[in-house]
Amino acid sequence: MDTLGIYISVPFCRSKCTYCNFASGVFPSSYMAQYVERVREDLRRAVERFPGMPRTADTVYLGGGTPSLLPPDLLKALFREIRDHFMLTGDAEITVECAPGQLADDALDAMLKCGVNRISFGVQSFVDQEAKATGRLHTRSVALEDIRRVQQTGIRRVNADLIAGLPHQTAASWNESLAVLMDAGVDHASIYMLEVDDDSRLGREVLGGGARYYAPAIPSDDAVADMYAKAVDALAENGLAQYEISNFARAGAESVHNMKYWLRRPYLGLGVDAHSMLRTDSGPIRFAATDDLQDYLASPGWDDLHLLTQREEMEEAWFLGLRLNAGVNVRLIEAEFGNEALEPYLPIVEELSADGLLSVHADQIALTLRGRMLSNEVFARFLDVIEIPEPASV
Numbered sequence: 539m540d541t542l543g544i545y546i547s548v549p550f551c552r553s554k555c556t557y558c559n560f561a562s563g564v565f566p567s568s569y570m571a572q573y574v575e576r577v578r579e580d581l582r583r584a585v586e587r588f589p590g591m592p593r594t595a596d597t598v599y600l601g602g603g604t605p606s607l608l609p610p611d612l613l614k615a616l617f618r619e620i621r622d623h624f625m626l627t628g629d630a631e632i633t634v635e636c637a638p639g640q641l642a643d644d645a646l647d648a649m650l651k652c653g654v655n656r657i658s659f660g661v662q663s664f665v666d667q668e669a670k671a672t673g674r675l676h677t678r679s680v681a682l683e684d685i686r687r688v689q690q691t692g693i694r695r696v697n698a699d700l701i702a703g704l705p706h707q708t709a710a711s712w713n714e715s716l717a718v719l720m721d722a723g724v725d726h727a728s729i730y731m732l733e734v735d736d737d738s739r740l741g742r743e744v745l746g747g748g749a750r751y752y753a754p755a756i757p758s759d760d761a762v763a764d765m766y767a768k769a770v771d772a773l774a775e776n777g778l779a780q781y782e783i784s785n786f787a788r789a790g791a792e793s794v795h796n797m798k799y800w801l802r803r804p805y806l807g808l809g810v811d812a813h814s815m816l817r818t819d820s821g822p823i824r825f826a827a828t829d830d831l832q833d834y835l836a837s838p839g840w841d842d843l844h845l846l847t848q849r850e851e852m853e854e855a856w857f858l859g860l861r862l863n864a865g866v867n868v869r870l871i872e873a874e875f876g877n878e879a880l881e882p883y884l885p886i887v888e889e890l891s892a893d894g895l896l897s898v899h900a901d902q903i904a905l906t907l908r909g910r911m912l913s914n915e916v917f918a919r920f921l922d923v924i925e926i927p928e929p930a931s932v
């Protein structure tokens with residue numbers, strides 16, 4: 539029997555970072571109690587609506603937004619609701635995302651009481667000028683102090699996020715951020731390359747050729763690719779091996795929750811813009827809540843449940859599995875979908891391998907370093923390869 543991962547989005551932030559493309563914002567804190575109540579209702583609704591869903595959970599992840607801003611009583615109410623409906627395994631991984639400088643002592647204390655055993659810090663840069671330029675409210679010393687404070691409570695599992703490609707970043711300042719990160723004694727790091735798209739203020743400014751948000755000071759694509767490659771090497775040398783396009787960990791410290799996404803294991807997402815994937819007798823279903831806080835507060839539940847077609851499942855098996863350094867095993871794909879379904883993908887694998895984007899060792903297929911940098915182009919090649927009927931709604 540599968541165990542479940544539970545994700546809860548908490549969309550409240552103290553300020554909106556210029557690069558942020560998440561469904562988060564600076565909302566009045568008076569909304570928080572109502573929001574948590576809605577999430578609790580949704581959890582109860584999910585239990586009724588999906589009776590076949592696993593009732594044992596081995597991961598809980600509070601992301602956002604900035605969940606560390608939730609007042610202790612609301613945090614405790616959330617965890618009470620979870621434990622009322624789900625059995626959490628003894629070794630369940632329970633993560634809360636925190637913004638440095640926004641983790642009050644009473645919030646940390648409440649997290650410990652709720653069983654939180656992993657903290658993820660959205661640091662993005664340990665260089666103060668870079669953090670400030672993107673609207674982050676912390677300095678290096680604040681971030682390091684928070685990491686130390688969490689570690690001192692006995693929580694050993696700490697992640698720090700960094701972004702390559704921020705305004706003012708240079709090879710030297712990137713190396714400095716990496717060195718500080720490695721010195722901080724974290725057991726996990728997430729390294730993202732800045733996304734330049736319409737979904738963030740900075741992205742829009744760059745695309746429009748404007749000068750706000752220090753857009754002209756973002757490094758070139760080549761410089762960002764070099765930063766990423768540098769991170770892969772430097773982190774590995776310091777015991778944080780890459781295991782996914784953006785994720786690095788000490789052996790055994792890989793994120794159990796995030797692995798569920800890439801291995802297509804069931805998870806229930808609750809809250810604004812939270813996505814779910816559950817397995818049913820008819821096949822896997824996906825659904826998501828609205829990404830608008832007001833709509834979420836006003837209208838409960840999910841309207842649009844989508845039953846995946848075999849082609850969609852197959853595509854996910856490729857592009858989610860290939861995110862992992864271990865890659866995908868063709869024999870496992872064959873066992874799940876059959877040889878006939880696998881065949882049309884093999885020429886694509888051959889072509890991408892000839893282009894140096896995939897490596898093939900026996901039955902294991904994985905992205906090369908260059909493939910990881912160009913992953914979206916690689917994944918696009920695995921879409922619409924086979925003809926199948928239109929996806930169904932459930």
Ligand code: SF4
Binds near residue numbers: 550552603637
């Ligand atoms: S990056 Fe994180 S802290 Fe900044 S606005 Fe987005 S969700 Fe909030």
